[in-house]
Amino acid sequence: MTQLQQAIDSTLVPRRELASGAQIPVVGLGTFGSDHVSGTQIAAAVLDAARIGYRQFDCAAVYGNEALIGDALQSIWKTLASREEFWITSKLWNDKHAVKDVIPSCKQSLRDLKLEYLDLYLVHWPFPNFHPPGCDVDSRSPDARPYIHAEFMETWGEMERLVELGLVRHIGTSNMTIPKLELLLRDAHVRPVCNEMELHPHFQQPEFIAYLFEKQIQPIGFCPLGSPGRPERDRTPEDTSPLEDPVIRAIADQHQVHPAEICLKWAVQRGEVVIPFSVNPRNYAANLRAVVENPLTQEEMRRITAADRRCRLIKGDVFLWKKNQSWHDLWDENGAITPP
Numbered sequence: 590m591t592q593l594q595q596a597i598d599s600t601l602v603p604r605r606e607l608a609s610g611a612q613i614p615v616v617g618l619g620t621f622g623s624d625h626v627s628g629t630q631i632a633a634a635v636l637d638a639a640r641i642g643y644r645q646f647d648c649a650a651v652y653g654n655e656a657l658i659g660d661a662l663q664s665i666w667k668t669l670a671s672r673e674e675f676w677i678t679s680k681l682w683n684d685k686h687a688v689k690d691v692i693p694s695c696k697q698s699l700r701d702l703k704l705e706y707l708d709l710y711l712v713h714w715p716f717p718n719f720h721p722p723g724c725d726v727d728s729r730s731p732d733a734r735p736y737i738h739a740e741f742m743e744t745w746g747e748m749e750r751l752v753e754l755g756l757v758r759h760i761g762t763s764n765m766t767i768p769k770l771e772l773l774l775r776d777a778h779v780r781p782v783c784n785e786m787e788l789h790p791h792f793q794q795p796e797f798i799a800y801l802f803e804k805q806i807q808p809i810g811f812c813p814l815g816s817p818g819r820p821e822r823d824r825t826p827e828d829t830s831p832l833e834d835p836v837i838r839a840i841a842d843q844h845q846v847h848p849a850e851i852c853l854k855w856a857v858q859r860g861e862v863v864i865p866f867s868v869n870p871r872n873y874a875a876n877l878r879a880v881v882e883n884p885l886t887q888e889e890m891r892r893i894t895a896a897d898r899r900c901r902l903i904k905g906d907v908f909l910w911k912k913n914q915s916w917h918d919l920w921d922e923n924g925a926i927t928p929p
């Protein structure tokens with residue numbers, strides 16, 4: 590099959606309506622190369638993905654490739670489709686939470702991506718803790734801090750100003766927990782419309798998803814395939830892989846597709862927006878097609894729901910702020926924010 594035959598009419602890709610009334614495509618292309626795929630390859634995938642029907646790209650300053658993606662976006666506007674058809678997300682990195690840094694950081698992403706506005710700007714992590722790209726999981730910053738709500742609200746105040754300035758259409762959060770979102774929703778003037786979070790069949794977070802739907806916050810699932818290409822340093826012996834799950838594999842066999850496509854169908858049918866990463870044209874075409882064609886039956890959905898392993902893969906160890914802590918402390922697992 591040629592590349593052109595794989596294209597899908599972008600208007601057939603479902604969109605989710607957000608609390609603002611805006612519509613976000615249910616699938617976007619992730620752009621984090623996990624330190625082993627070059628920015629040039631990713632920018633080429635962005636351009637080709639737009640050609641075959643993608644209308645959403647999940648970017649971030651820390652991915653180090655926004656300028657290259659910006660060049661690809663320029664080509665898209667010139668040759669394929671207008672800016673207004675697309676949903677572009679970027680994220681504020683952890684060392685830019687200071688009030689003086691938020692607006693300049695967003696403006697830098699806009700300059701790099703060569704955009705006048707972002708559709709969505711996220712606070713990437715709720716911790717203002719810098720770590721160098723590619724560092725080891727045991728690496729700790731001496732300046733690492735816990736979550737301090739008053740400080741987070743100062744950052745959020747600047748995120749709100751970005752909306753007022755017209756530089757971003759929506760703001761949101763990433764890697765949050767229910768207790769932290771409760772405080773944010775209590776104190777925010779501009780509410781988050783989306784929360785980006787790890788979600789796949791082996792880490793379903795059903796309570797968190799239900800909370801987000803109740804609060805009209807759209808969940809965006811990262812690592813929707815269980816991030817099979819993540820670096821060795823981000824793997825532990827306890828990790829499991831949804832792509833190797835016998836239930837997912839059996840359903841994939843029945844549908845005669847790769848297990849990746851089953852993970853994406855399941856996620857979108859439960860109400861998520863998904864942002865799978867790929868630089869392989871066959872794979873990113875299949876991922877787009879997966880959310881348009883041949884949905885899972887209720888019985889298949891039920892079987893996948895029962896396959897949850899509660900297995901978090903992106904644990905965030907590098908953000909810990911004290912000695913002898915465990916990554917579990919980052920995720921407020923007992924229902925309250927972990928004390929400083």
Ligand SMILES: NC(=O)c1ccc[n+]([C@@H]2O[C@H](COP(=O)([O-])OP(=O)(O)OC[C@H]3O[C@@H](n4cnc5c(N)ncnc54)[C@H](OP(=O)(O)O)[C@@H]3O)[C@@H](O)[C@H]2O)c1
Nearest residue numbers: 619620621811812813814815816818849865866867868872
């Ligand atoms: N907010 C956050 O803190 C955060 C954290 C992590 C990730 N993210 C975002 O989420 C995106 C996705 O996460 P991720 O890249 O870690 O994990 P992922 O999307 O679960 O997995 C990507 C991997 O799956 C492979 N793949 C993709 N489609 C496939 C298919 N149809 N069949 C077989 N293999 C397939 C890709 O390889 P090929 O390239 O060979 O296809 C790549 O190695 C990132 O790129 C980033 O934009 C956000």
